[in-house]
Amino acid sequence: MFDCHYDLLTYILMKKKEKDFLKSYCKKVYRKDNITGGIFNLFYMTEKEMKEEIGIEKEEINVVENLREAKEFIESNQLVDKEIKYIFGIEGLDYLEKIEDLDLLYSLGLRSTNPVWNNQNKFGGGAKTDNKVGLTKLGVKLIEKLVQKRIAIDLSHANVSTFWDIVHLCKEMKKSGKDPIVFASHSNAKAICNVPRNLTDEQIFAIKELGGVIGVVSIKRFCIDTRDVCNSNINFEQKYIDNINYIKNLLGGIDNIAVATDDMKYYYIEPEYYQNANIYLHSEVKEKLQNTLSKNNYQKEEIEKILEENFIEKVWKRLWKM
Numbered sequence: 001m002f003d004c005h006y007d008l009l010t011y012i013l014m015k016k017k018e019k020d021f022l023k024s025y026c027k028k029v030y031r032k033d034n035i036t037g038g039i040f041n042l043f044y045m046t047e048k049e050m051k052e053e054i055g056i057e058k059e060e061i062n063v064v065e066n067l068r069e070a071k072e073f074i075e076s077n078q079l080v081d082k083e084i085k086y087i088f089g090i091e092g093l094d095y096l097e098k099i100e101d102l103d104l105l106y107s108l109g110l111r112s113t114n115p116v117w118n119n120q121n122k123f124g125g126g127a128k129t130d131n132k133v134g135l136t137k138l139g140v141k142l143i144e145k146l147v148q149k150r151i152a153i154d155l156s157h158a159n160v161s162t163f164w165d166i167v168h169l170c171k172e173m174k175k176s177g178k179d180p181i182v183f184a185s186h187s188n189a190k191a192i193c194n195v196p197r198n199l200t201d202e203q204i205f206a207i208k209e210l211g212g213v214i215g216v217v218s219i220k221r222f223c224i225d226t227r228d229v230c231n232s233n234i235n236f237e238q239k240y241i242d243n244i245n246y247i248k249n250l251l252g253g254i255d256n257i258a259v260a261t262d263d264m265k266y267y268y269i270e271p272e273y274y275q276n277a278n279i280y281l282h283s284e285v286k287e288k289l290q291n292t293l294s295k296n297n298y299q300k301e302e303i304e305k306i307l308e309e310n311f312i313e314k315v316w317k318r319l320w321k322m
Contacts, residue, residue: 001034001035001036001037001259001285001286001289001307001308002035002036002037002038002085002258002259002307002308002311002312002316003035003037003038003039003259003260003261003285004038004039004183004185004186004213004215004258004259004260004311005038005039005041005089005091005154005156005185005186005215005217005260005261005262006038006039006040006041006260006261006262006263006282007040007041007042007043007091007262008026008038008040008041008070009040009041009042009043009066009067009070009088010041010042010043010054010056010070012070012073012074012079013042013056013060013066013069013070014054014055014056016069016073019077022077022079023077023078023079026079026080028282028283029282029283030080030081030084031081032083033286033287034283034284034285034286034287035084035261035282035285035286036083036084036085036308037084037085037086037308037311037312037316038084038085038086039086039087039088039089039111039112039185040070040074040086040087040088040089041088041089041090041091041112042063042066042067042070042088042089042090042091043091043092043117044061044063044090044091044092044093044094044095044117045092045094045117045118045119046094046119047061061095062095063090063093063095063096063097063101063105064101064104064105064108067088067090067105067108067109067110068108070088071088071108071109085316087109087110087111087112087316087319088108088109088110088111088112089110089111089112089113089114089154089185090105090110090112090113090114091113091114091117091154091157092114092116092117092119092121092126092157093113093114093115093116093121093123093142094117094119094121094122099138099141099142099145102145102146102149102151103149106149106151110151111150111151111152111319112151112152112153112154112185113146113151113152113153113154114154114155114156114157114158114185115139115142115143115146115153115158115162115166116157116158116159116162117157118157120133122136122138122139123135123136123138123139123142124136124139124158124159124161124162124165124166125158125159125161125162126157126158126159126162127157127158127159127196127197128159128196129159130159131159131160131161132161133159133161133162134159134161134162134164134165135161135162135165135166135169139162139165140165140169143166143169143170143180144169144173146180147170147173147178147179147180147181148178150179150181150318150319150320150321151181152181152182152183152315152319153166153170153180153181153182153183154183154184154185155167155182155183155184155187155203155207156184156185156186156187156197156215157197159196163203164206166182167182167206167210170182170210171209171210174210179318180210181211181212181315181318181319182207182210182211182212183207183212183213183214183215183258183314183315184199184203184207184212184213184214184215185215185260186215186217186219186222186260186262187199187214187215187216187217187222188214188216188217188222188223188243189201189204189243189246189247189250190203191246192223192224192239192242192243192246193221193222193223193224193225193239193243194225195221195222195225197222198222199214201250204247204250204251204256205250205251207256208251208256211314211318212256212314212315213256213257213258213310213311213314213315214247214256214257214258215258215259215260215311216240216243216244216247216257216258216259216260217259217260217261217262218240218259218260218261218262218278218279218280218285218289219262219264219277219278219279220236220239220276220277220278220279221277223236223239223240223242223243223279224236224239229276229277230276236279237279237280237288237292238292240279240292241292241293241296244257244293244306245296254298254302254305254306254310255305255310255314256310256314257305257306257310258306258307258310258311259289259306259307261278261280261282261285262278263278263282264277264278265277265278265282286307289303289307290303290307293306
């Protein structure tokens, strides 16, 4: 299974003094019968949120050095086996000092980025900001640079205006012979669960048109219109599959559907809430997903496409022009 979104790099920065725990955790999760590939993200919020929610001080925030440190930690501690296919991503480019730094980040393994998170930054508006504020002039230059470097543009977290500004710009660049790689790493169907992070039908079609995938995310509050993630009477597993079914029926097939965990169990300061945030345990997500999809009449070939092959074909191979 390929996990389109997990903030492992930020988790490493949070827990770097606990090497044995991180090594044990990754061995449980990244193995041949579970998650065999993924996008490992650095996750950036406002300075206040970085400090209060994940314990990272302002002085510790440096995009290039943070990526370098996390990369070196993975390699020096052999955190994941060599067979695991992974790339690095950055969620929220608030702290990117200059666009030219993308060259250095690329050399460190950056292949995917969300230009914005929930907040507004110098590049555009995030999911919880005024939808009238879209891509800025600097944001246009950023997108052009990302396309030129063959770094995938992750539309999860963009507000409506920023989403469409990026899509329209990428369509224009595609007409000129370029190949913008666009996808949504961890978003579900707004028709099923109406939250800002999820996608409208038109947005889902736009991602398909640009050849990307939607990483349907197994976080409870993005699968159904409820904040009560501890409600044992709700079949969240079925609600998750309802999102996959909806996108399949909307697009007429499963070729643009992928999956994401965005596992939240060990993050943040509300342990009861976040330990119940995800539908599946990170260490057994593939088996559970296979079983649930099979029970919902998905064939083996379809399941393999959804869990891994679609991302590999539509994003991974394009990153290296394979």
